[in-house]
Amino acid sequence: MSRSDVLVDADWVEAHGGDPGVVLVEVDEDTSAYDKGHIRNAVKIDWKADLQDPVRRDFVDKAGFEALLSERGISNDDTVILYGGNNNWFAAYAYWYFRLYGHNNVKLLDGGRKKWELESRELVTDVPQRAKTEYHAQEQDKAIRAFRDEVIAAIGRDNLVDVRSPDEFAGRLLAPAHLPQEQAQRGGHIPTAKNVPWSKAAEEDGTFKSDDALRTLYGDEAGVDFGRETIAYCRIGERSAHTWFVLHELLGQPNVKNYDGSWTEYGSLVGVPIEVGDGK
């Protein structure tokens, strides 16, 4: 797999965003940015309202995903281009989610909304009208999703990559520093996890670093053993989806899972081991 299979740049989106068979989707937790202005022809997906089950802590089920994509006018044959704010965290999460339900023709806009805005490219408020489709999803591909028991079993055996900031990893902060630090769970990290903050994989404009730089970052610098299975986690699974994208899609590592339960689940479990302090 090469970068062009999974990434497009802003020039490509300006040239092809309106092509038949191409659907632009802005994904974010806070969709007010979309409402104020978005890339022409883009529809929106609300990370919480559209992708999360309203009652249980889990995804919408297969039927729910089919209903969502059908309603947004996305068909099985469409090339879906995802982008969003927060350095594409939620877009990367949606990418992983689309792959989980078997939609393989999906790509990220490199740099997401941030690079687009910093380059003063066009944003519009027109909402495109797309005809409804009959989307058919596959069963979830559990090969790319980790659950808590797998994570506990992986301690000391597989690569655990904690992609939160060093201060969250150490236990000094319980959430990203743009959020209040009032959380129920304990601070710290899963024992034997390597701390490779998601931000190290991205340039300041939100684009991904080169493959060589990424391989050096995870392999030579962090000591991730590419011969072993890897589980990435963060706090709720979206920053680690960004790292899953890097390891699985850009670097082509075959056995990489995203633990979407992440620290809000692990840090609240009774009896599991926790380490605090800076990375070694």
Added chain:
Amino acid sequence: MSVDGCGAPAGGAPVSAAKDAGTQAVVQGHVTQNGAAVPVGYARLLNSGGEFVAEVPLGEDGGFRFFAAPGSWTLRVLAPGNVRAERVVSADIGKITELEVAV
């Protein structure tokens, strides 16, 4: 914005209804250019080692807010037109540190 999520709301999350830093170490302020708010841009918080910690899109009033830990931090502003600015700031628990950044 629910803290169940992780996203950065434009301008930063509200401190609290009481407008009191309480147990938080708040760093907040506004970005201006020639006296006018800069509504499109990003504020990044770096720790004392220069490592990225958090980022918020600026609010319509050019505002930003972070919930840091006690210590020294660097605030970096990115805005269209290759605008860059940096300020070093100190944060403390129970205190709101105000920072006005003219670019």
